[in-house]
Each structure stands twice: as structure tokens, then as C-alpha cells.
Amino acid sequence: MAKKKAAKKTAAKAKAGKRxxxxxxxxxxxxxKMKALLGGKGANLAEMTSLGxxxxxxxxxxxxxxxxxxxxxxxxxxxxxEEVAKNxxxxxxxxxxxxxxxxxxxxxxxxSGAAVSMPGMMDTVLNLGLNDAVVAGIIEKTGNxxxxxxIYRRFIDMFGDVVMGCHHAHFEAALHKAKVKAGVENxxxxxxxxxxxxxxxYKAIYKKDVGTMFPQDPMVQLTHSxxxxxGSWDAPRAIKYRQMENITGLLGTAVNVQAMVFGNMGDxxxxxxxxxxxxxxxxxxxxxxxxxxxxxxDVVAGIRTPLDLKHLKKDMPKAYKQLTALxxxxxxxxxxxxxxxxxxxxxxxxxxxxxxGKRTAEAAITNAVDMVKEKMIKPAEAVxxxxxxxMDRLLHPHFDSKVARNVIATGLPASPGAAVGQVVFDxxxxxxxxxxxxxxxxxxxxxxxxxxxxxxxxxxxxxQRGGMTSHAAVVARGMGKCCVAGAxxxxxxxxxxxxxxxxxxxxxxxxxxxxGTEGQVILGKVPTVEPKLSGSFGLFLKMxxxxxxxxxxxxxxxPGDSKRARDFGAEGIGLTxxxxxxxxxxxxxxxxxxxxxxxxxxxxxxxxxxxxxxKEAAALNKQYAGAKKQFEGxxxxxLPYQRKDFVGIFKAMAGLPVTVRLLDPPxxxxxxxxxxxxxxxxxxxxxxxxxVQEQVEALHEFNPMLGHRGCRLAVTYPAIYRMQAxxxxxxxxxxxxxxxxxxxxxxxxxxxxxxxxAIVKADVIDEIQKVFKEKKSKMPYMVGTMIEIPRAxxxxxxxxxxxxxFSFGTNDLTQMAMGFSRDDAGKFLGEYVKQGIYAVxxxxxxxxxxxxxxxxxxxxxxxxxxxxxxCGICGEHGGEPSSIDFCHRVGLNYVSCSPFRVxxxxxxxxQAVIRNK
Ligand code: PEP
Ligand code: MG
Numbered sequence: 081m082a083k084k085k086a087a088k089k090t091a092a093k094a095k096a097g098k099r100x101x102x103x104x105x106x107x108x109x110x111x112x113k114m115k116a117l118l119g120g121k122g123a124n125l126a127e128m129t130s131l132g133x134x135x136x137x138x139x140x141x142x143x144x145x146x147x148x149x150x151x152x153x154x155x156x157x158x159x160x161x162e163e164v165a166k167n168x169x170x171x172x173x174x175x176x177x178x179x180x181x182x183x184x185x186x187x188x189x190x191x192s193g194a195a196v197s198m199p200g201m202m203d204t205v206l207n208l209g210l211n212d213a214v215v216a217g218i219i220e221k222t223g224n225x226x227x228x229x230x231i232y233r234r235f236i237d238m239f240g241d242v243v244m245g246c247h248h249a250h251f252e253a254a255l256h257k258a259k260v261k262a263g264v265e266n267x268x269x270x271x272x273x274x275x276x277x278x279x280x281x282y283k284a285i286y287k288k289d290v291g292t293m294f295p296q297d298p299m300v301q302l303t304h305s306x307x308x309x310x311g312s313w314d315a316p317r318a319i320k321y322r323q324m325e326n327i328t329g330l331l332g333t334a335v336n337v338q339a340m341v342f343g344n345m346g347d348x349x350x351x352x353x354x355x356x357x358x359x360x361x362x363x364x365x366x367x368x369x370x371x372x373x374x375x376x377x378d379v380v381a382g383i384r385t386p387l388d389l390k391h392l393k394k395d396m397p398k399a400y401k402q403l404t405a406l407x408x409x410x411x412x413x414x415x416x417x418x419x420x421x422x423x424x425x426x427x428x429x430x431x432x433x434x435x436x437g438k439r440t441a442e443a444a445i446t447n448a449v450d451m452v453k454e455k456m457i458k459p460a461e462a463v464x465x466x467x468x469x470x471m472d473r474l475l476h477p478h479f480d481s482k483v484a485r486n487v488i489a490t491g492l493p494a495s496p497g498a499a500v501g502q503v504v505f506d507x508x509x510x511x512x513x514x515x516x517x518x519x520x521x522x523x524x525x526x527x528x529x530x531x532x533x534x535x536x537x538x539x540x541x542x543x544q545r546g547g548m549t550s551h552a553a554v555v556a557r558g559m560g561k562c563c564v565a566g567a568x569x570x571x572x573x574x575x576x577x578x579x580x581x582x583x584x585x586x587x588x589x590x591x592x593x594x595x596g597t598e599g600q601v602i603l604g605k606v607p608t609v610e611p612k613l614s615g616s617f618g619l620f621l622k623m624x625x626x627x628x629x630x631x632x633x634x635x636x637x638x639p640g641d642s643k644r645a646r647d648f649g650a651e652g653i654g655l656t657x658x659x660x661x662x663x664x665x666x667x668x669x670x671x672x673x674x675x676x677x678x679x680x681x682x683x684x685x686x687x688x689x690x691x692x693x694x695k696e697a698a699a700l701n702k703q704y705a706g707a708k709k710q711f712e713g714x715x716x717x718x719l720p721y722q723r724k725d726f727v728g729i730f731k732a733m734a735g736l737p738v739t740v741r742l743l744d745p746p747x748x749x750x751x752x753x754x755x756x757x758x759x760x761x762x763x764x765x766x767x768x769x770x771x772v773q774e775q776v777e778a779l780h781e782f783n784p785m786l787g788h789r790g791c792r793l794a795v796t797y798p799a800i801y802r803m804q805a806x807x808x809x810x811x812x813x814x815x816x817x818x819x820x821x822x823x824x825x826x827x828x829x830x831x832x833x834x835x836x837x838a839i840v841k842a843d844v845i846d847e848i849q850k851v852f853k854e855k856k857s858k859m860p861y862m863v864g865t866m867i868e869i870p871r872a873x874x875x876x877x878x879x880x881x882x883x884x885x886f887s888f889g890t891n892d893l894t895q896m897a898m899g900f901s902r903d904d905a906g907k908f909l910g911e912y913v914k915q916g917i918y919a920v921x922x923x924x925x926x927x928x929x930x931x932x933x934x935x936x937x938x939x940x941x942x943x944x945x946x947x948x949x950x951c952g953i954c955g956e957h958g959g960e961p962s963s964i965d966f967c968h969r970v971g972l973n974y975v976s977c978s979p980f981r982v983x984x985x986x987x988x989x990x991q992a993v994i995r996n997k
Contacts, residue, residue, distance in 0.1 A: 104137020507534025654976020790830025
């Protein structure tokens with residue numbers, strides 16, 4: 081133990097160089113670049129001082145010292161005491177004042193300040209240096225006893241509460257008692273005499289809570305306060321904040337000791353906060369508020385309503401003029417919107433702090449665009465000023481942040497936005513209620529393609545199970561609809577039409593609110609705020625487009641989605657999932673007819689393949705004639721539906737490439753799972769319910785994700801893909817005839833072997849040739865594949881001999897590479913992330929070290945065979961910023977994502993270029 085301590089001491093000593101940096105009278109020992117060592121505040125105070133801004137002088141103790149202090153078991157490292165004393169002496173000289181001198185007392189503030197802003201997380205002490213003698217001296221000098229006692233009582237409160245652990249409530253109670261006794265409402269109505277009594281009460285409280293007298297020696301006060309600021313770095317709230325905001329790798333907080341200036345010495349004094357531009361709209365205007373005769377915390381505390389900055393022009397014209405000139409100067413210097421704190425003491429203006437101002441998403445975009453127009457910054461800098469999260473927030477409604485939320489459960493933030501509606505548990509009910517004018521939230525254990533109508537009708541979707549690429553999540557994102565998925569604490573009872581979370585029960589018809597960006601389930605209605613897209617939004621995205629090299633496509637299945645995505649800037653479709661084209665309205669019935677004949681039809685095909693005997697073949701054809709007619713007849717019925725869908729999509733995307741993926745899900749997904757629906761199917765297709773049930777059971781799979789789906793369906797039933805290929809090309813030729821350019825790309829899903837692709841592709845091409853012959857017209861097209869099975873990535877050089885393009889299906893690739901079921905991993909992935917096994921949910925952000933290697937390898941091997949092979953991504957990761965950065969680095973040609981994520985992808989792709997330069 082002793083050895084360990086000694087080692088720590090040596091380490092601390094070895095690291096220790098200069099620990100304290102002075103600033104004052106136009107000179108500073110540091111500058112803005114020294115944020116890591118002096119914190120943002122300290123570095124900026126030094127910088128401002130050198131710039132000639134009127135900053136009260138002071139000194140900053142380094143973040144390294146905080147680290148050493150905490151390592152040494154909350155002790156000052158050797159040499160610090162002397163360095164602090166030296167700087168106090170310097171400060172005394174600069175101010176012409178002395179610690180504890182009643183005639184000319186030096187008073188200081190002690191503030192924390194890390195390299196990254198952590199608002200309100202750590203401690204501040206004001207008016208340090210006050211004691212009985214100094215207070216008497218101030219009264220004698222200024223004749224303002226009220227002011228002297230007021231700052232003294234504030235100091236005892238702050239020092240007691242923040243530094244020594246007294247209860248602030250005790251001080252509050254004493255102040256309240258004094259106000260009641262005086263018959264006044266506000267602190268500033270207490271007289272000097274009354275405040276003098278408050279000071280004595282506060283000292284008594286201090287003694288009772290701390291056990292010693294309130295210290296009269298300013299050096300003792302300073303030492304304790306520095307310790308408190310250093311110690312607050314490790315306070316639970318600060319640790320939590322850093323975790324929440326992902327702040328890592330910092331040494332600690334710096335301590336800023338600065339001469340006090342007073343905004344509360346009378347009516348020629350004041351204090352305020354100002355922004356160089358409007359932080360909520362981004363408008364270029366001076367913005368801020370202030371209070372006359374007040375100290376900084378009065379503005380924040382909200383006891384008195386501050387005045388709009390523009391009134392200062394009349395109240396104190398000289399100070400206003402000086403302040404606005406400084407605002408312009410500092411913004412120009414830092415090349416960003418500044419958030420400044422100022423104090424006016426007896427008409428003299430001081431700037432206490434400046435930093436890059438926090439702003440809304442709307443303001444971030446407006447600022448970025450305006451500053452480029454003003455030639456303050458270059459487009460590349462502007463592009464880095466807006467985060468993808470801000471862009472995301474802009475595109476969806478959000479909850480009014482001023483309204484409290486009763487969060488009853490949390491799930492995965494599957495699709496952003498905010499939704500308020502009445503709970504329903506059934507997709508049909510959702511549709512019926514929506515038709516009747518109600519706003520509904522569809523609550524399901526998990527969703528399936530059967531629920532699509534209800535999902536469309538609902539304003540938000542909540543599921544008990546499922547992950548970030550579950551059906552609910554993918555579909556909701558595509559629809560731009562808020563979704564919270566995998567909220568395990570929500571226990572749904574379909575029979576009772578209710579769900580419970582602990583002791584809370586929510587019934588059908590009750591209102592809930594969903595917050596899809598944080599994954600919150602909230603009881604009752606929370607007011608929402610609609611997004612506003614300003615003109616700057618389009619200009620900003622155009623700036624991104626000029627920088628990015630990745631193409632941006634969209635995942636869209638309907639003409640409506642395609643158009644929306646195009647309006648958002650999509651340069652084509654990277655994935656049209658065709659399964660919904662089997663589901664909508666009436667078309668589900670021929671699909672089900674087809675499925676009922678599927679077994680016999682497959683038996684016929686196998687039989688015919690196995691025999692060369694004509695007689696045997698004829699017998700087989702006779703035996704299965706009914707099944708053949710039913711199967712192929714059903715596909716014929718489907719053809720016009722699909723053709724119409726494709727015509728709509730090709731028109732909406734005229735001139736841009738459209739990748740259509742052929743049927744992917746297993747057939748059982750098209751059969752009704754619930755008994756009532758099975759009965760309906762039996763009635764409709766004129767068969768027994770038993771037959772339906774038998775077929776459902778026959779198609780049951782233990783692990784459908786690894787079952788009979790994707791191109792495997794086409795190996796068994798080539799007619800399905802043939803019908804789809806025909807529908808695509810007939811539609812393409814039809815649209816081409818109208819003079820529009822169509823660029824169809826047919827995509828075969830789920831291949832694991834080049835042979836699978838070769839077989840399926842041959843059928844597809846054969847059918848397309850037939851169409852060309854029949855229509856006496858032809859056009860260019862491509863046939864490519866998804867890379868979503870690890871074996872396809874590992875053998876991508878072989879696959880590329882057949883594939884004319886690759887699109888990485890990273891949803892399945894993640895599922896299969898990591899062995900996590902897309903629909904079940906939600907149950908435990910949260911714990912995995914919490915324990916740091918994986919930094920983030922791999923279905924949300926691409927696992928670059930593992931799954932990413934397969935992508936990288938796929939691209940390299942594919943392009944080895946086929947030079948310049950077009951490679952894209954169409955998994956959900958295609959809209960996630962860190963994954964987009966990865967896609968840029970491994971040289972993909974484009975990313976494809978849901979329409980609402982297209983603007984985010986445009987930004988993220990531009991940022992990837994700048995970041996990786
Ligand atoms: C994928 O697997 O990444 C993909 C896009 O296909 P789906 O999500 O439809 O399986
Ligand atoms: Mg897939």
C-alpha cells in the first residue's frame with residue numbers, strides 16, 4: 081500500500097510542470113489552444129485578455145493538477161501552495177488590493193472549467209475573501225452597508241453549501257424567516273440591518289453544520305474552495321453527465337480564480353448573458369438578457385425576470401455600445417456564435433466568460449450557412465458544425481422540452497420523432513380507429529408484415545420485443561414514423577387489451593406518448609412541436625453534396641416514399657423490398673392460392689428434373705396439372721399488380737437507378753397466424769380451415785431467418801422470380817416509352833454461393849429476354865446481388881463473376897456474422913452494451929471491427945474480379961453516421977437508407993470526407 085502511494089506521488093511529481101497560469105492587464109500566460117490543460121473557460125479567459133477584452137484578472141490552475149490532486153488522495157501536489165501564493169500576490173498587485181485588507185480587499189470567484197463544457201455540473205464560489213473586517217471596511221469605503229451584507233451572506237451560503245457540505249435549505253429557511261419578519265417578498269427588499277441579522281444567522285448555521293467557525297482567513301477559504309472544485313470532478317452527477325455525453329479522456333477540471341466585479345453595487349450596475357446570434361433561430365441579431373443591480377446567479381435563478389438586452393441600449397448606452405462591439409469582435413475572433421457573460425460595475429463593463437454557444441438544430445444550420453455567406457468560415461468548417469443528431473431532430477416532431485414527462489418504460493430508440501395517441505393492440509383496430517379520426521399508437525408484442533396497414537394508420541409504434549432491425553423498426557423508419565422497440569418492461573395482454581408496466585396498467589383507448597429518439601414510453605399526452613425547415617436547410621445540404629463522394633440512395637418500396645426520398649435528395653433507390661407488393665389489399669389472395677399449391681408444384685418440378693422419360697413426364701404433368709394451374713395462375717394474377725407498382729416507382733425515380741430486390745421473406749409470413757384469420761382465408765379460398773392450418777404448420781420453421789427464404793425460394797420455385805423479373809422489365813419498357821429514363825437493377829437476395837446466383841440469374845435473364853422479344857424492345861439493365869451471408873463476403877471474388885453489382889445487406893450480415901437473431905437479441909443486447917462487450921448495438925451502428933471486415937473483404941475481392949464493381953449498402957446502417965464514415969473509408973459507391981435519413985446521410989457522407997482527409 082505504502083509502495084503504491086509512493087509510486088503515485090512520484091508519478092504526480094514527474095508530471096508536474098507549471099501548474100498555475102496568470103491573466104490580467106492585457107497579458108496572459110496561456111491561450112485558446114490550451115483547452116486540454118486549462119479547460120475551455122481558462123483558455124478563453126487567457127485568450128480574451130490578450131485580445132484586449134476587459135476581463136477581470138486572475139489565474140487558472142491546470143487540469144493536470146486536478147488529476148494529481150485526486151490521485152494523491154485529495155491532497156495538493158508539492159509546489160502548488162507556493163505557486164498559488166505567488167499568483168495571489170500577482171493578482172493583488174494587478175488589482176491594487178489585498179486579501180483580507182479592510183481598506184482595499186481583494187475578492188475573487190472560484191470556478192470550475194473542464195476542456196469540454198459540463199454546464200452546471202461542478203462548483204462555483206463567488207465573493208471569496210470576505211470576512212467580518214473586510215465587510216466593515218467595504219461599508220466604510222462605499223457607505224453601502226446593504227451591498228456589503230448582501231454579498232457576505234451570499235458568500236457564507238455558497239461557501240457553506242458548495243465547499244463545506246452545509247445544507248443550502250438551512251440558509252434558505254433563515255432567509256425566508258427574515259423576509260417574513262420584514263414583511264417583504266424579494267431578497268433585494270431586505271434592508272442593511274435586516275441582512276446583517278441574516279449574516280449572523282448564516283454563521284450560526286455554518287457552525288452547526290460544519291462544526292467549526294466560519295473561516296476568516298481568505299487563504300483558508302481559497303484552499304477549501306479549490307479542493308471543492310477539484311473534488312466535484314468526481315461527484316456522481318459529474319460522472320453521470322460525462323457518461324451520458326460520452327465525454328472521455330479528460331484529465332479533470334481546471335480551477336479559475338478571478339477578481340470579483342460586482343453587478344449588485346447599485347443601479348449603475350448589472351449582470352447578464354448574451355449571445356452573438358439568436359441561439360434558438362440562428363438569426364443574426366444581438367440576443368440576451370440582463371438584470372440591473374444583481375449578481376450572476378440572480379439571472380439564472382429566475383427570481384426576477386431579466387430584461388431583454390435591447391433595453392440596455394437605453395439604460396446604459398455606453399456599456400451597450402461597448403458590449404455589442406465586443407460581441408462582434410469575439411465572434412469574429414472565434415469564428416463561431418459566442419455565449420458571453422458580462423457584468424457592469426459602476427458603469428464599467430467586464431466580460432467574465434465567452435464560449436461557443438449551444439444552439440438548436442435550426443440555429444446550427446442557419447449559423448453555418450450564414451457564416452459561409454459572410455466569409456467567416458469555409459464550407460468544410462460549416463459542415464462540421466452541425467451534428468447528424470441535430471439534422472435528425474429537425475426532420476421529426478419532438479416534445480416540448482419544457483413539459484415534464486412521466487416516463488414509465490424505456491425501449492430501443494428504433495425510429496426518431498414524437499407521437500401521442502390512443503393505445504390499440506390490433507392492426508385492424510388501428511386502421512378502423514384512424515379512419516374514424518382518432519390518432520392511435522399501435523402496441524404489439526412484435527409486428528409482422530400482416531400489421532402493415534395498422535402501422536401505416538398509427539402515428540407511433542411500440543413493441544415489447546425486437547431490436548433495431550426488427551420488422552417494426554425497419555418499417556417505422558421507412559415510414560418516418562416514431563417507434564420504440566423492444567421495451568421489455570411493457571407486458572402486453574392481447575386478450576385483456578391492455579399492457580402493464582410494474583403496477584401501471586394502460587388499457588385500449590388510453591393516451592400514451594412515445595419519444596423515438598430516446599426510446600421513452602410516456603403516460604398521457606405530451607405536447608409536440610412540429611419541425612420547421614428553413615431555407616438554410618436546403619442550402620446547407622447543397623454544401624454537403626459538394627463535398628461528399630459517396631452516393632446517397634434510399635430504401636423505398638412505394639412511389640410515395642420514392643418521391644419523398646427524392647425531395648430529400650436521394651440519388652436513386654438502393655433497395656426496394658418487394659414483399660409488401662404481395663401483401664397489400666386484394667393481392668394477398670393470389671399469393672395464398674400460390675402457397676397452397678406450392679408443395680405439389682415443387683414435387684412436379686423435382687419429378688420432371690429427375691426423369692428423362694417422356695411418358696413419366698406426361699404422367700407427372702397430368703398428376704399435378706391442378707397444382708401447376710393454381711400456382712402459375714396465381715402468379716399471373718400477381719403480375720399486373722407488381723407491374724403497376726414498378727411503373728409508379730420508375731416514374732418517381734425517372735433518370736435515377738432503381739435497385740429492386742426480388743422476394744426475400746419465407747412464405748409462411750404470407751399466411752395468417754391467428755385462427756380467426758385462418759378461418760377467413762378458408763372461406764375465401766373455399767377450402768377447409770384444417771387445410772389452411774396444415775399448410776401453416778407445414779411451412780413452420782424453427783429459425784425462419786435461416787430457413788427457406790431469399791434466393792432459396794427461387795431455387796425451388798423459379799416461377800416467382802420469373803414473374804417479378806417480367807413485371808420489372810415490362811414496367812421499365814412501359815415507362816421508357818413515355819420518354820422517361822429508367823435504370824433498373826435487379827437484386828437477388830441471400831446468396832451464399834456463386835452457383836445459387838448463377839442458377840437464379842439465368843432464369844431471370846431468360847425471362848427478361850422473353851419480355852424483350854414479346855415487346856420488340858429492349859433496354860440496359862443490371863443483375864446483382866446482396867452480400868448478406870458471410871460466405872458470400874468470403875467468396876466475393878467468385879460471386880462477382882456473376883454479380884454486376886453488390887449491395888451489402890448488413891442487417892442479415894450482422895445477424896449471421898455475430899450470431900445474434902435480429903428479432904431476439906434486443907432482449908440482452910442492452911446488457912452487452914452496458915457491460916461494454918460491444919460499444920453500441922451492432923444492429924444500430926455497424927460493428928466495424930468484425931462485420932466491417934466482411935464488408936471490406938467483400939469489396940476488395942469483388943473488385944479483384946470485376947474492376948470498378950459498384951458496391952453499396954442497404955442495411956439499416958446505411959443511414960447511421962459512424963457506419964457511413966466506415967462505408968466512405970472502405971470505398972463503397974453509395975449508401976442507401978430510409979427517406980427520412982437521406983439528409984442525415986448527405987451530411988454524414990460530407991463529414992466523412994472532411995474527417996478522413
Ligand atoms: C439486410 O439484410 O441488410 C437487408 C437490407 O435486408 P432485410 O433487412 O430486408 O433482410
Ligand atoms: Mg436481408
